[in-house]
Structures are given as C-alpha cells and as structure tokens.
Amino acid sequence: GIQVEQSPPDLILQEGANSTLRCNFSDSVNNLQWFHQNPWGQLINLFYIPSGTKQNGRLSATTVATERYSLLYISSSQTTDSGVYFCAVGVSNAGKSTFGDGTTLTVKP
Amino acid sequence: ETGVTQSPTHLIKTRGQQVTLRCSSQSGHNTVSWYQQALGQGPQFIFQYYREEENGRGNFPPRFSGLQFPNYSSELNVNALELDDSALYLCASSSGASHEKLFFGSGTQLSVL
Numbered sequence: 001g002i003q004v005e006q007s008p009p010d011l012i013l014q015e016g017a018n019s020t021l022r023c024n025f026s027d028s029v030n031n032l033q034w035f036h037q038n039p040w041g042q043l044i045n046l047f048y049i050p051s052g053t054k055q056n057g058r059l060s061a062t063t064v065a066t067e068r069y070s071l072l073y074i075s076s077s078q079t080t081d082s083g084v085y086f087c088a089v090g091v092s093n094a095g096k097s098t099f100g101d102g103t104t105l106t107v108k109p
Numbered sequence: 110e111t112g113v114t115q116s117p118t119h120l121i122k123t124r125g126q127q128v129t130l131r132c133s134s135q136s137g138h139n140t141v142s143w144y145q146q147a148l149g150q151g152p153q154f155i156f157q158y159y160r161e162e163e164n165g166r167g168n169f170p171p172r173f174s175g176l177q178f179p180n181y182s183s184e185l186n187v188n189a190l191e192l193d194d195s196a197l198y199l200c201a202s203s204s205g206a207s208h209e210k211l212f213f214g215s216g217t218q219l220s221v222l
Contacts, residue, residue: 004151033210033211041216042213042215043152043199043201045210093203093209095142095165095203096142096157096167097154098154099152101149
C-alpha cells in the first residue's frame with residue numbers, strides 16, 4: 001500500500017512565527033487532504049488538495065503530484081494552531097485514505 | 110446542516126467482550142468510513158459503507174464488522190475485544206464521490222482492560 005511520511009515529527013514555535021510542514025507519499029494518488037487534530041481529538045479538514053495551491057486565511061497548501069509531496073504553510077502562528085497536523089492520501093474515494101503519523105505543532109505564547 | 114456525531118464518547122470494556130459504536134453521518138452524505146487511531150499514530154482505515162454495503166476494507170480481522178442503515182447512519186461492532194483494540198475510533202462521512210472532503214466526528218475513546 002501507499003506509504004505516507006510527514007516531517008518534521010515535532011515542531012515548537014513562538015507565537016507569530018511561520019512554519020512549513022511536509023508530506024511525502026510513495027505512489028500516485030487521486031486525493032490528498034490536510035487535517036488538524038485539536039487536543040480534544042477532533043479532526044478538522046483544512047484542505048482537499050490533490051494538486052495545485054490553495055489558501056485559507058493564514059494557512060496555505062501546495063501539492064506537487066508529479067513529485068509526490070505536499071506542503072502546508074502556517075503563517076503568523078497562534079497558540080490555537082497547536083495540535084497534530086495529518087496528511088491523508090488515497091487512490092480511490094477520499095474515505096479510504098492512508099494517513100501519515102502527523103506533525104505535532106506546539107505554539108508558545 | 111448537522112455534522113458527524115458519534116456515541117458514546119468514552120467506553121470501558123474488558124478483554125473478550127463485544128462493543129458497538131455508533132455514527133450519524135453529516136446530512137447529505139451517503140458514505141461512512143471508520144478509522145482506528147492508536148495513541149501517537151495516524152488514523153488507520155477499517156472499512157467503508159456505501160448504500161448499506163461494505164465498500165472496501167483495510168487490514169483488520171473479521172471480528173471488526175459494521176452496518177449502515179437506510180438513513181446512512183452506521184455502526185462499528187468489535188467482537189472478542191483484545192487489549193490492542195484500545196484506541197480512538199473515528200467515523201467520517203463523505204458524499205462518496207472521488208473528489209470530496211472527508212468530515213470526521215469527535216470519536217469514541219475505547220479502553221479495553
């Protein structure tokens with residue numbers, strides 16, 4: 001099956017700093033999503049981005065499908081951005097996704 | 110528009126028992142997927158239900174089974190619980206199309222003692 005590798009595994013930032021999270025995947029995919037899991041376990045869908053670039057406020061994401069990687073950018077980080085960020089990929093519908101092990105982000109005030 | 114809801118939020122069982130977890134999909138979504146998330150890991154795909162039929166399964170044994178009802182809600186059943194089944198169980202709904210976002214419920218935290 002597809003392998004998904006996320007880096008870095010852990011990231012500690014001061015409030016206001018910018019960060020880049022990376023997701024590498026081992027095979028061609030038809031869907032790719034980024035999620036934020038808050039401290040209460042809720043997974044929030046940030047982006048559906050199998051290719052190209054999208055922006056939503058302070059967050060943006062870029063997927064280069066031909067090179068099998070995706071990047072999530074967080075600008076002007078806030079303490080509420082803390083949590084675990086997951087990349088999930090799949091070859092059929094989005095419900096059958098393979099997740100990476102996540103990047104744990106801690107934003108300090 | 111209602112989101113994905115799961116019940117119960119927490120559950121404690123002993124080894125060998127059986128458990129049923131429930132999920133109501135987001136309105137307008139006919140596809141439900143179940144995931145298991147062990148501590149410190151990403152969610153792992155268990156199976157998916159579409160129009161009341163299983164539509165794909167991950168690497169989980171047959172003691173993990175499910176149902177989907179005509180209103181698209183779903184159940185996950187686990188028989189003969191093992192200690193390693195302790196995890197957060199997440200339900201996600203989607204419209205079933207290939208280019209759709211996945212929306213998750215808050216999960217059920219299962220502890221097997």
